[in-house]
Amino acid sequence: MMFWRRFRVVVLGRRVLTPSPMRLRLTALFLTLLVSAAHAAPVPQQVDIPLSSGVLHAQLYKPEGEGPFPAVIALHGCGGLSGHSDSVLPRYRDWAERLLRAGNAVLLPDSYGSRELGPQCRVKEMHVKARRERVTDIAASRAWLMKQSWVARDRVSLIGWANGASALLWAVRPQSAARDLSPDFRAAVAFYPDCRISAGLGWSTRVPTLVLIGADDDVSSPPACRQMVDGARGRSALARIVVYPGAYHDFDRANTPLHAAAGGTDVTAPEHGHLGTDAQARAESQKDVAEWLAR
CATH class of the missing domain: 3.30.160 (Double Stranded RNA Binding Domain)
Structure with a gap:
């Protein structure tokens, strides 16, 4: 032609x-x-982080340039980090790209895949516990970031969802402080953690910590989170809780109609409660996270 x-x-x-x-x-x-x-869309890079026994695989989103950049360690929930065709599930990719656009490097450790485990939401005897293996993974991720020349070592923060948020609560306790001379975490954000154990143990934090949860969350416990944060005031670093009216578990996850988890076949979802997007809470949480990490 x-x-x-x-x-x-x-x-x-x-x-x-x-x-x-x-x-x-x-x-x-x-x-x-x-x-x-x-x-x-930016493509993450897989990095391997040494553990005392084995290797922790992680996905890294890094801004262009030499830095130094603030960094965020992002902790997946009980459904795991990846899917059949995604190295990072859309719910975490959405947040990673948002944080990346704000100038942050984002490191997402894969606590389950690294140990050849699938989703742990409906596993009765979990082999990877929030207060044990996942805290170890957080410490290893922090140590790895501290060795990278492009990281602003005094601006490394934590963000976690559900089981990952519960691990975060353990990692920021004064008893879990690293013994090296590197700067501590700058801040932490916990989306709908299970606060019941922490509240009963008299939780406190050495890092400014923000807890975000929906008022109608029937997977986690908003009253327990309130009790935990209220109990920490006056005897620890700044702790704050935001409870979004009418919002359920996973309120920040995009395009997820509200539905009951019970009776479903989705092994990446909890066994009980309701899950679903709340547009207003999602938008407000995005603003709250940005302001907290920019402190």
Whole structure:
């Protein structure tokens, strides 16, 4: 097919070529593809972090340039970090990309996949416990970040969801402080953790910690989280709780209609309670997280 058609015009007595409509359409399509590629979603890099026994696999989102950048260690819930075709599930990728756009490096350790385990939401005897193995993973992730030249070592924070948030609560307790001379975590954000054990143990934190939970969360316990945070005031670093009216578990997860977990076959979901997006709470939590990490 001829993409150019010839015709005569009198321009200083010379013949010129004019692009055909087909050529123009192809050019427009090519430019559209170039723009789309330029705005493609960032692809994380897998990194391997040494543990005392084995290796912790993690996914890293890193801004362009040499830094130093603030960094966030992001902790997945009981459903795990990855899926069949995703190295990072959409719910965590959404937050990672949001934090990345704000200039943060984001490290997502895979506590289950690294130990060749699947989702642990409906496992009665969990082999990876929030207060034990997952706290070890947090410490290893922090130690790895402290060795990277592109990390602002005094601006490393934590964020976690559900089981990952429960691990975060254990990791920020004064008893869990690292014994090295590196700066401590800058801040921590816990989305709908299970606060019942921590509240009963007289939890406190050495790191400014924000707890975010829906008022109608029937998977975790908003009253226990209130009790935990209220009990910590006056004897620990700054602790704050935000309870979003009418919101359920997973309120910050995009495009998830409210539904009951009980009776479902989804092994990445809890056995009981309700899950689903709350648009207002989602938007407010995004603002709350950004302000807390920018402190």
